[in-house]
Amino acid sequence: MLKWIDSFPFPLLVIGAIFLGGAPFVPEPHIVEKLKMLAAGSLRRPLDIFDLCYHVSPLILLLLKTVRLVQQKKDIANEKP
16 A cells, blocks of 8 residues: 555655755744644645644654554564575
8 A cells, every 4th residue: 555655765754854844944944833733723725734744744654654664574584484
């Protein structure tokens, strides 16, 4: 089901998560700002919602890739020789 995630290089996802997840670094990352807006209930503009999705997407892909790698390692370890 998630075989397409295997095509993403792990280092590229880490770099993307750091840069897009933290951009802009000063004064406050967009993710933090948008999550505060979401918690306050003021995340209503489509541009703000898109911005949150855009900045969170590399983090989600990195999480999916990590979960997939862990599952693959468990499957290999559970195979009987």
